[in-house]
Amino acid sequence: MFFASDNSGPVHPKIMQRMGEANTGYAMPYGNDALMDDVRTSLRDIFEAPEAAVYLVATGTAANVLSLACYAQPWQTIFCAQHSHIEEDECNAPEFYSGGAKLTLIPTDNKMTPDALRRAIARRAGGSVHMAQAGPVSITQVTEFGSVHSLEELRALTAVAKDAELPVHLDGARFANAIAALGCTPAEMTWKSGVDVVSFGGTKNGCMGVEAVVFFDPAKAWEFELRRKRGAHLFSKHRYLSAQMAAYLTDDLWLQMARSANSACARLSEGLLAHGAQMIHTPQANMIFARFPRAIHQKLQASGAKYYVLDGDVATGDGDEMLGARLVCDWSMSNYLIDQFLSHF
Template sequence: MRFFSDNAAAAHPEVMEAILQSNRLDTAYDGDEWSARLDSAFSELFEREVRALWVSTGTAANCLALAALCPPYRGILCHRDAHIEVDEAGAPGFFTGGAKLMLLDGPGAKVTPEIVDEGVRSVRKDVHQVQPAAISITNATEYGLVYRASEVAALGDLARTHGLAMHMDGARFANAIASTGDSPADMTWRAGVDALSFGFVKNGGLNAEALILFKTELADEVAVRRKRAGHLSSKGRMLAAQILALIEGDLWLANARASNAAAQALASAAPGRLVYPVEANEIFLRASPDEALALRAKGFDFYDWGPGEIRFVTSWDQDGDDVAKLAEAIRAL
């Protein structure tokens, strides 16, 4: 009974069917009929003109965006527990050609305008220190907390005050939208976001993520960077087909609601053990080594997360019986 990562979830049957439908001769790379529909499909979703490019990993989506927003000699403000810092093996520096990640603190891997402002002002305005060029936030965060549209807007206002670009790592963007009820537009460009990494693999996709550019003038450069980075797939139609299958009928949102609901069921079983509020599909609990061992002995698979903490992640296809059994086992600890 696996709760260790939504990366391991199955691809949705409609996604698999979409891949099958795209498995025929068409133009290579991104000139096919499916890729050609991405801009209009995402423009409708975000209520304005956007440019959308497929890539095969979230790391590529994040780092291609950051490379377009930050030159090699500048810096990117982010939380010290952000995925781009702790889980991407230096890829942001590789893709940007040397830009520095400038690390900030904040509870639950969230940053606030006050924290960001202090980070900006702590840098001397001279040639001896790296000057920030962008802010990157993760929604939902690595600890399952979400930024509401109003919180993103406050950061966006600050970014404009300091002349900074803004990137959102949305590996679990669907879960954040399902949790807050905010519109995709209000959560992103209306709040000042310039580029979004829109995650699909964790939410029913097979191997496709989307990079959404609200600064559409960056698209041509990002397309070149995508090729140079080795992410221009010759059968890109199969990536585009997956994404379209998830967004055109709001399947992305239904899947996120399902995984969030499973997480809430687990959270209700352990209110006194929660390390963070459960706002998306990740649950962090306080548990002793013996308690973690007892749960594993009953067949549950999850991550240890620091001393005395364990993490569960629910998926769009999580079996309801498994969720009920885990909730019962947590209550019995």
């Protein structure tokens, strides 16, 4: 009963199989392998963007910060939600890889709002040499609290950015889960909604370690190649990244796994609500933020069902006190394990 993170789940067998198949003979290094040609074509097709520049890296942090660095000058600021991944989980990598661009945090308890973004951008208006200049806007989809921006919400945010002539980056570590939740196309959730570059996540959704960066403006391609190399994220044996992404895209495996994770999350959410848990945020993809009594947490911990993120001291205090928890479902989570977890309520 492991709900700590979708990073903790296994790699899908089809992805392992494709990596094994790639592990024969020789292939050109540094992204010049034949598999990468197939991946590039597939992603262009999926995004309905025949001119898009497509690259692979091994981590979500690399995908986010290298792509953002292509749009953020050292004297600029990147606008992002207060609880975005680039703020809370990337150890100042955006600042480092951009050569010093700062982050301007948009106050929010979940989703960034157009009004809050507009106010933050306005504070950077005027071009004073004494302040950081306005730079790219970064939107997280799915948010760090498990919510999904609707297409209308995305377009409202990108409209604010475009009014200020600012580029838009989409952190799509859980991109597939958002697509599965919205039932839209990748094009609709990206360039058709005003997004300039997207991190298309794979690692959290059944891959071993691969993320795609898709630039809808191919003019950024050469700069990204230079930044990827200079930043030590250009793999020599790149075919193993390509093999993962090739399997991930074949027969919509990426979407099938996201649907499985979202479905497992919905089952778990329904069960928690039935047992009196309180939802902190409405689950819309594969993450749950909920509160339930300390006594239940104690039972779960004692039974071994302790692999989830817990907010508070579970050992001491009133058994009826509601403590927060984060539970994340991955593609492999079974109904049996969900029901086992719920049986302790």
